[in-house]
Every structure is written in C-alpha cells, then in structure tokens.
Amino acid sequence: MCRIISTLGELHQSLNLINHSSRQIKMFRQNKKRISSRRHFSDDNSGSQFIMGQPGSEAERRLYDKIYESKLSFYELPPQGEITLDQFEIWAIDRLKVLLELESCVARNKTAKETETIVKPLLQKLLPFNTDSLEDKKKDYYSHFILRLCFCRTKDLRDKFLRAETLLFKLRFNMLTSQYQAKFVQSLDLPMLQFISEDEKMELSQELYQTISPQLQFQLNLTDEMQRRQYFQNERFIKLPFESVIDLVGSRQVFLKKGFAYLPQFQQLNLLSREFAQRLEEELLRTFQHLPHLNEDDRLIPILTHLSTGYTISDYQQYSHEFGSDAQEGEINSQNVYSKEISSNFPLCAKNLFSGLQQHHHLRYNGRQQLSFFLKGIGLNADDALKFWSEAFTARGGNMTQDKFNKEYRYNFRHNYGLEGSRISYRVWDCRTILSKPRPARGEFHGCPYRDWNVDKLTSELSSMKLTSTQVSSVLESCQKNEFTIACTKVFESTHGQTGMEVDDQTHIAHPNLYFERSRQWQKKHSNETE
Amino acid sequence: MTEEENGSPNEAAKPQPPSSSDMQYYYQFIYPFKQIFNWLNHSPKPGKDMINRELAMAFRSGAYKRYNSYRSVQEFKSQVVKANPDRFEIGAIYNKPPQERDSLLKSEMIPLEKELVFDIDMDDYDTFRTCCSGAQVCGKCWKFISLAMTIMNTALIEDFGFENFLWVFSGRRGAHCWVSDKRARALNNLQRSNIIDYMNVVKDRTANKRLALLRPYHPHIARSLEQLKPHFTAIILEEQDPWRDDAHAMQTLLPGLHDRNLIEALSRYWKAHPGRSSKEKWSDIDAIAAKELKISRKQEFINRLRECKEDLVISTLYPKLDVEVTKQTHHLLKAPFCIHPGTGNVCVPIDENFVPSKAPRLIDLQSEMELRNHDISKTSLQPFLDAFQRQINKLVKEELSNVKRDREEDDGQIVDF
Ligand code: SF4
Numbered sequence: 001m002c003r004i005i006s007t008l009g010e011l012h013q014s015l016n017l018i019n020h021s022s023r024q025i026k027m028f029r030q031n032k033k034r035i036s037s038r039r040h041f042s043d044d045n046s047g048s049q050f051i052m053g054q055p056g057s058e059a060e061r062r063l064y065d066k067i068y069e070s071k072l073s074f075y076e077l078p079p080q081g082e083i084t085l086d087q088f089e090i091w092a093i094d095r096l097k098v099l100l101e102l103e104s105c106v107a108r109n110k111t112a113k114e115t116e117t118i119v120k121p122l123l124q125k126l127l128p129f130n131t132d133s134l135e136d137k138k139k140d141y142y143s144h145f146i147l148r149l150c151f152c153r154t155k156d157l158r159d160k161f162l163r164a165e166t167l168l169f170k171l172r173f174n175m176l177t178s179q180y181q182a183k184f185v186q187s188l189d190l191p192m193l194q195f196i197s198e199d200e201k202m203e204l205s206q207e208l209y210q211t212i213s214p215q216l217q218f219q220l221n222l223t224d225e226m227q228r229r230q231y232f233q234n235e236r237f238i239k240l241p242f243e244s245v246i247d248l249v250g251s252r253q254v255f256l257k258k259g260f261a262y263l264p265q266f267q268q269l270n271l272l273s274r275e276f277a278q279r280l281e282e283e284l285l286r287t288f289q290h291l292p293h294l295n296e297d298d299r300l301i302p303i304l305t306h307l308s309t310g311y312t313i314s315d316y317q318q319y320s321h322e323f324g325s326d327a328q329e330g331e332i333n334s335q336n337v338y339s340k341e342i343s344s345n346f347p348l349c350a351k352n353l354f355s356g357l358q359q360h361h362h363l364r365y366n367g368r369q370q371l372s373f374f375l376k377g378i379g380l381n382a383d384d385a386l387k388f389w390s391e392a393f394t395a396r397g398g399n400m401t402q403d404k405f406n407k408e409y410r411y412n413f414r415h416n417y418g419l420e421g422s423r424i425s426y427r428v429w430d431c432r433t434i435l436s437k438p439r440p441a442r443g444e445f446h447g448c449p450y451r452d453w454n455v456d457k458l459t460s461e462l463s464s465m466k467l468t469s470t471q472v473s474s475v476l477e478s479c480q481k482n483e484f485t486i487a488c489t490k491v492f493e494s495t496h497g498q499t500g501m502e503v504d505d506q507t508h509i510a511h512p513n514l515y516f517e518r519s520r521q522w523q524k525k526h527s528n529e530t531e
Numbered sequence: 532m533t534e535e536e537n538g539s540p541n542e543a544a545k546p547q548p549p550s551s552s553d554m555q556y557y558y559q560f561i562y563p564f565k566q567i568f569n570w571l572n573h574s575p576k577p578g579k580d581m582i583n584r585e586l587a588m589a590f591r592s593g594a595y596k597r598y599n600s601y602r603s604v605q606e607f608k609s610q611v612v613k614a615n616p617d618r619f620e621i622g623a624i625y626n627k628p629p630q631e632r633d634s635l636l637k638s639e640m641i642p643l644e645k646e647l648v649f650d651i652d653m654d655d656y657d658t659f660r661t662c663c664s665g666a667q668v669c670g671k672c673w674k675f676i677s678l679a680m681t682i683m684n685t686a687l688i689e690d691f692g693f694e695n696f697l698w699v700f701s702g703r704r705g706a707h708c709w710v711s712d713k714r715a716r717a718l719n720n721l722q723r724s725n726i727i728d729y730m731n732v733v734k735d736r737t738a739n740k741r742l743a744l745l746r747p748y749h750p751h752i753a754r755s756l757e758q759l760k761p762h763f764t765a766i767i768l769e770e771q772d773p774w775r776d777d778a779h780a781m782q783t784l785l786p787g788l789h790d791r792n793l794i795e796a797l798s799r800y801w802k803a804h805p806g807r808s809s810k811e812k813w814s815d816i817d818a819i820a821a822k823e824l825k826i827s828r829k830q831e832f833i834n835r836l837r838e839c840k841e842d843l844v845i846s847t848l849y850p851k852l853d854v855e856v857t858k859q860t861h862h863l864l865k866a867p868f869c870i871h872p873g874t875g876n877v878c879v880p881i882d883e884n885f886v887p888s889k890a891p892r893l894i895d896l897q898s899e900m901e902l903r904n905h906d907i908s909k910t911s912l913q914p915f916l917d918a919f920q921r922q923i924n925k926l927v928k929e930e931l932s933n934v935k936r937d938r939e940e941d942d943g944q945i946v947d948f
C-alpha cells in the first residue's frame with residue numbers, strides 16, 4: 001500500500017520538478033539575471049510522506065541526515081524542496097559524467113577493482129558521498145531523480161541508466177566500511193533478508209559448505225581448506241525464495257531446499273543490487289508512463305534530450321586546465337607538427353586528416369575546420385597556423401598560389417582563432433561535435449574513422465598500429481555498437497599500456513585533444529624514465 | 532555390442548501409424564478433452580488459464596497452425612475434431628485470447644504463464660546404448676529414462692519445492708515433464724533458463740569434453756551421484772556393456788581419466804587383452820593405476836582418479852534435457868494423450884515403473900472399444916485416465932486453497948490499510 005502512495009507521489013513530484021524547472025527556464029529566457037532565483041515546489045502535498053523541507057532549514061538537514069544515515073540510498077521517496085535551474089543542470093550533468101565513465105569501464109572490460117580506481121577520483125569530485133555536507137547529499141538525491149526523467153523514455157535508455165546506476169550502487173557499497181554496510185542493509189528492512197538460525201545452519205552445514213567452498217576458493221581466494229572452514233564457521237546465511245537470486249541458481253552458487261535458496265552473506269551485494277535494479281526498473285517504467293504530460297511543455301524536452309542522448313563527458317575547456325598546463329608556449333609550430341614526436345600522439349581522426357591534406361594539398365570545409373580546431377587545441381598559435389595551412393595548400397604538387405590562399409582561406413583560419421568577424425574564440429571540437437557533422441563524402445577526410453571507415457580499412461590500420469587481433473576485434477565490436485569513443489579509448493589503451501608503465505588517468509576519451517594530451521604526457525614520462 | 536547377449540532389440544509391439552480416420556475416431560470418442568481442459572485451466576470453471584491459452588495443431592501435410600484458443604470444453608473438442616490434426620501442442624497463457632491475435636498488434640500479445648516443462652530424449656544416451664539403436668527402444672534402455680525421471684523428481688521436490696508435476700510418455704522414446712505448481716507457471720524466461728542450467732549438469736555427453744564441475748560437488752550433484760552409482764554398475768557396466776568394444780572404450784572411457792600415463796598403460800593392456808567386458812575394464816583402471824604407476828604423491832593421485840570416475844558416472848547417466856523446450860514461456864509442447872504419429876502409441880502419463888511396451892496403442896484401443904461396448908472405462912486406457920484425474924484433483928484443490936489464501940491476504944491488507 002505504501003508502495004502505491006510513493007508511486008503516485010513520485011509521479012506528482014516528477015511533474016512538479018518539471019513544472020518547476022520549466023518555469024525557471026522561462027524566466028531564464030526573460031531575464032538572465034534571475035537564473036539563480038529560487039522557486040518553491042507546489043506545496044499541496046503537505047502532510048503526506050514526501051521529502052519535505054525548506055532549503056537549508058533544520059528540518060531539511062535532519063531529513064537528509066536521516067536518508068543518508070548509512071551513507072547510501074535506494075532513492076525511495078521523490079525529493080520535494082527547491083533547487084535552482086543552475087543546480088538542476090549542473091547536478092544532472094555531474095552525475096551523468098560519473099555514469100558515462102562507469103559505462104565506458106564496462107565496455108572496456110575493466111574489472112571491479114580497476115573500475116573503482118578509475119572512477120573514484122571522479123566520484124569524489126563530482127558526486128561525493130560519505131560526507132556530511134547537506135549540499136552533497138541533496139545533489140546525489142536530486143541528480144538521481146532528474147536523470148530518471150531523462151532516461152525513462154526508451155528501453156535502451158532505461159537499460160543504460162539502470163546498468164550504470166546499479167554499478168554505481170555496487171561501487172559505493174563496496175567503498176563503505178563493513179559497519180556501514182551492515183547499517184545500510186538493516187535500514188532497508190527487506191523482509192527477505194532473514195538470516196537462518198545457528199541450528200538451521202548446523203543442520204545443513206554439510207550442504208552449505210559444499211555449495212560455497214568453490215566460491216570461497218575462486219572468488220575470495222581462500223586456497224587453503226582450513227581457511228575455508230574457518231570462513232564458513234563465521235559466515236551467516238540468508239534464506240529466501242530461489243526466484244530472488246535466480247542468477248545464482250543457474251550457476252549452482254546457492255544451496256536449494258524446498259524452494260528456498262541459501263545465500264551466503266558474502267554474496268549479499270548481489271542480492272541488494274538486484275533489488276536495487278528491480279525497483280529502479282519499475283520506477284523508470286512508471287515515470288515513463290506518466291511522461292506524456294511532459295509533451296505539453298516543449299521547453300523542457302530539449303534539455304532532457306540533450307542530457308540523455310548526445311552528451312558525453314568531454315569538456316575540453318575543463319580538461320585543458322588540468323592537462324594542458326605543461327604544454328609549453330610555442331612548443332608546437334608549423335614545422336614540428338609533422339614530426340614523428342608530435343604526430344605519433346594524434347588520434348586516428350587527426351592522422352586521417354593529415355594524410356588527406358598531404359595527398360591533396362587541400363581539405364574541404366569540414367575537414368579544414370576539424371583539423372584547424374584540433375591544431376589550435378594542441379597549442380599551435382594563430383601565426384603558426386596560418387603558416388601551416390598556407391604551406392600545406394601551396395606546397396609542390398598542389399596548384400594553389402599564395403595569392404589565392406590569401407584571398408580565399410586566410411580569413412577562414414584567422415576567424416577560427418577569433419581574429420576576424422565576431423571575434424569569438426571558438427571552442428575546439430570534441431568527438432561529439434565531430435560525430436554530429438555530415439559524414440565525409442568521397443575525397444573528404446573529416447569525421448571519425450571508427451564510424452566512417454569500413455572493417456577492412458580499419459583492421460589493417462589497427463594492425464599496423466601493432467594491435468593484437470584480439471584487441472582489434474574488441475575495437476571493431478565497439479564500432480559495431482556505435483560506441484566510437486570507446487573504440488578510440490581502447491585503441492589508446494592498447495597502444496599506451498604494454499610497456500608496463502601505467503597511464504595515470506584511465507578515464508574515457510571523448511575528445512581528440514584529450515587523446516593527444518594524454519598520449520603526449522605518457523610519451524614524455526616514458527622517455528624520461530627510459531633515459 | 533553383440534546382439535545375442537543383449538537379447539531382442541525391440542520388445543515393444545510393432546509400430547502402427549494411425550490413419551486419419553483412426554485419428555478422427557480417437558478425437559470423437561476417446562480423447563479426454565474435458566480432463567485436458569481442466570488440467571490446463573486449473574479449475575473446472577473456464578478461466579483465463581485456458582481461455583487465453585495457445586494451442587497449436589500439427590497436420591500430416593506438415594502444416595502447423597498456431598494461436599488457436601478455446602473458450603469451453605465443447606469448443607475445444609469440436610474444433611479439434613473438425614480440424615483432425617495429427618497431434619496438437621500446448622503453449623503459454625497470454626494476456627489475451629490467442630484466437631483474437633489477428634485483430635491485435637503483435638506486441639500486444641504477451642505470454643504470461645505456462646507450466647514449467649522438460650523434455651528428455653533417448654538420443655542423448657546413444658553413446659552408451661547397445662541394446663537398441665535409432666528409433667527403437669526396449670525395457671533395457673528405457674531404464675535410462677526412468678532413472679532420469681528419478682533424478683528429476685528428487686530435484687523438483689527437494690530443491691525447488693514443486694509438488695504438482697506429471698510425466699508423459701512422448702510416444703516413442705522419450706518423456707516430457709509438466710510442472711503445474713502456481714509458482715512454476717509464473718516463472719519468467721530468465722528464471723526458466725536458470726532452472727534448466729541448474730538441472731543440466733551434463734551439457735555434452737562425450738568423454739573428451741571435460742565436465743568442468745567444481746569440487747566439492749554442489750549438493751544437487753552429490754546427491755544425484757549417489758542415486759546414479761548403483762545403476763551405473765547394473766545398467767552401464769553389466770547390461771549395456773558399451774566398453775566391451777575396445778575401440779569404443781578407447782574413445783569414450785579413457786579420455787575421461789585425464790592422465791596421459793595411465794591412459795597409455797591402459798590402452799597397452801587392452802590391446803594385449805582384447806574384448807574385456809565393461810565391468811572388467813572399469814576395475815582394470817584401478818588395478819593398472821596401482822601397479823604400473825609409481826607416483827610419489829599417491830594419495831592425491833588416487834583422489835583425482837576417484838573424481839574422474841565420479842565424473843564418468845555423471846556424464847554417462849545424468850539426464851540431459853532439451854534446453855530450448857524449457858527456456859521460454861511461449862514454447863509449445865505436445866499435449867498428453869495425443870497419438871504418436873509414427874508408432875500409434877498414446878502419450879500417456881507415466882511414472883518410473885513404466886516401460887514403453889505398456890503404452891496403449893490406438894489400434895488396440897479401437898478393438899477394445901468394439902469388444903467392450905464402447906465403454907472407455909473398460910479399455911486399457913482407463914488406468915492412465917485415472918492417474919491423470921488424480922493429478923488434476925490434486926492440482927485443482929491446491930489451486931482453490933491458493934485462491935482462498937490470496938483473498939484472505941488481500942482482506943488482511945485492506946484492514947491493515
Ligand atoms: S573517437 Fe574522437 S578522437 Fe577518436 S578518432 Fe573518433 S573523433 Fe577522433
């Protein structure tokens with residue numbers, strides 16, 4: 001019964017959230033200065049059990065303290081309170097970054113441990129949990145619900161969100177101390193989490209031990225029989241209908257008796273994450289069924305669509321602060337961009353553009369733009385850029401005069417540097433921008449090779465980059481799934497990992513300049529250490 | 532593999548494929564439509580379990596007509612009599628009556644429930660079956676199937692807690708199991724395929740594919756091994772004796788030992804002493820191992836050998852089930868009491884004591900009917916009908932008490948609220 005109320009509550013709340021934010025969007029259009037003005041959710045639910053509270057009020061603080069008492073949440077009750085449009089967007093995007101990174105880890109077959117290492121810093125920065133800050137708690141809570149709205153509309157999106165959120169849940173659970181883990185499990189009050197009595201365990205001890213012994217050996221690395229017996233002595237078992245742990249039934253990882261499965265406590269996370277996923281799946285469907293109401297409000301749709309579709313984690317402006325710092329002024333010039341030292345750090349799209357440029361002494365508009373921005377991103381200054389392009393276009397073999405170049409192209413390249421026209425310094429293109437342009441026609445070289453090249457061409461290129469055939473097929477597999485940036489990240493890893501020198505940052509690559517920066521860093525570190 | 536030693540290859544009566552007028556007669560006068568209806572409906576009053584149930588008809592011509600459904604016993608019977616199919620199959624309970632399918636979008640037809648079903652076929656034992664081959668079957672090789680039923684029964688009852696299930700003779704050389712418990716019917720595809728994975732310990736019955744079972748055995752496998760052991764001696768080593776054939780022993784027995792030295796020693800020995808029986812060869816393994824091999828870590832070696840032998844028992848006798856049949860809710864399976872089109876046997880409900888020669892044949896039923904004044908209860912089908920009826924009674928009773936319990940729980944909730 002309680003469930004139904006919360007469902008309706010959620011519907012209501014979701015819509016409130018939408019109305020609320022769209023009102024703010026409207027205001028945003030009318031008056032930019034009022035962006036951060038606060039608006040209240042409609043208050044007609046007072047007395048029911050939603051999450052309530054005035055912002056910053058003592059009540060609100062107490063509420064979130066309670067929700068996060070054991071650090072983790074199943075996100076059962078929809079939030080009710082107020083947030084600003086800024087918060088709405090930033091919180092959602094920050095959570096999305098974390099989720100996308102997790103997804104990329106899965107696609108790259110990272111183990112749970114590796115995933116943790118990769119995602120942890122990001123998590124700390126964007127979505128801290130385990131903190132006392134009210135703001136952080138609210139951020140975690142709201143961002144989850146906002147993304148539910150974005151990702152409920154198709155089965156693919158729902159599955160994607162579900163996978164990533166469940167992974168995030170598992171990751172965080174594992175980061176908790178066992179004391180908090182126990183506290184959290186208790187707080188869920190799941191009727192199915194009943195531990196069996198010591199008597200029942202004694203009675204079934206042979207069967208129970210037989211069942212878990214191989215898992216102790218292979219999953220927990222207890223190679224010694226004595227260790228395993230010891231572990232078993234202290235282990236507690238949960239008894240529940242076999243349907244609830246069905247994935248452990250097929251692999252015979254639970255003991256079954258009269259329709260009940262006996263789950264060792266160390267497999268408990270399995271169960272919790274299943275429960276988490278199951279509930280979330282239901283909630284997402286429910287949110288989706290009520291989403292049509294949203295169509296009335298076409299102002300919000302673009303935001304939600306933007307968040308759920310094309311958005312990738314690249315934000316080079318942000319990265320360049322972190323990575324570009326040691327790129328010395330003038331390090332790259334119109335001559336040495338061709339050198340092996342520099343060009344070996346190019347992602348495939350840039351390599352492709354270079355070889356097109358060298359073949360034809362010309363590039364069509366989209367190719368010019370893509371390469372010009374890329375070069376700008378790696379630190380080629382405006383003067384050198386002009387030199388680079390004019391030399392490339394007028395070089396022997398081509399038939400363009402310096403004069404023609406000056407007339408037809410000079411403006412274009414200076415414009416890209418913000419030296420002409422509206423004088424905007426344009427952002428360098430990330431993979432998403434690149435992928436959103438029209439595909440290259442014959443004789444064009446822009447775009448992303450992982451999308452645009454056929455299997456044969458890609459295979460031979462990758463093999464020439466010394467990828468093993470397993471690595472090649474793993475890359476091709478990602479291409480086939482339209483996961484081009486994952487393919488690209490895999491290639492980066494395959495070409496920068498084998499020396500035993502780990503790359504510090506293993507996050508997903510979704511920007512050609514990030515590819516370059518990271519590769520260059522690795523190259524420098526590598527040569528320093530081998531010298 | 533000598534025929535004389537194993538007796539006549541086929542004790543069962545000669546196959547008698549029925550004609551289409553035989554079938555017409557059978558549907559008209561003998562087939563227990565009402566019982567089948569109630570069994571699938573879980574209640575004598577027509578409900579959605581039958582009204583929304585898919586039945587498919589297979590015809591002599593090879594035609595196959597899916598998505599039939601019937602609202603009453605009368606309609607069920609009259610439609611089948613009219614169509615006069617070779618056999619018909621039972622599928623899932625949908626959210627809507629399958630016969631309305633044409634007026635619906637395909638995506639609107641969702642299979643909701645169905646009995647959990649299993650299918651065992653003699654084929655899977657052919658490597659170790661010497662008494663018969665191909666479509667033939669006799670009392671000796673039927674023991675494979677009986678034993679499979681025993682193993683399955685134990686797991687269904689002890690592990691999964693199911694109570695209402697029925698084994699049905701497939702008409703020639705296999706058996707189907709229908710689990711009708713409410714809980715089994717409600718299983719989704721993922722749950723079904725996990726159950727079949729749990730049950731299918733042997734994925735491939737050839738000795739050179741290592742079983743890859745972890746030790747210690749899972750309790751279900753350990754228990755099954757204990758059940759199979761005595762029969763291994765009786766059925767494999769003594770009755771079927773597949774390894775008397777030396778080449779066969781080299782191919783299917785030796786690779787299971789997974790030890791090069793031992794395998795070489797044994798094949799040398801059997802080349803020198805050809806034609807030893809399976810039983811002798813089985814004990815040769817221990818003897819040669821003890822004599823020929825000087826192994827420093829003897830105890831460990833003996834343990835490993837014992838494990839290999841256990842795996843061999845499992846891989847020769849453990850039932851292998853058809854995965855596809857079980858895996859999906861919407862899969863169809865031949866209805867009980869159909870006539871096998873090749874043999875003329877009635878697909879009767881059976882237990883572990885059944886042998887195929889006991890199955891009534893349509894041709895015999897026809898003459899019995901003539902002799903006994905068209906009184907079915909006087910024919911050899913009656914005992915099977917009685918057994919079926921007992922099953923239905925149990926099921927319907929269980930179902931009623933479920934409904935009652937649910938209602939009480941609902942009431943309780945309302946008060947609670
Ligand atoms: S994924 Fe991005 S960086 Fe990699 S090749 Fe494609 S566009 Fe270039």
Ligand SMILES: [Zn+2]
Nearest residue numbers: 662663669672
């Ligand atoms: Zn036989």
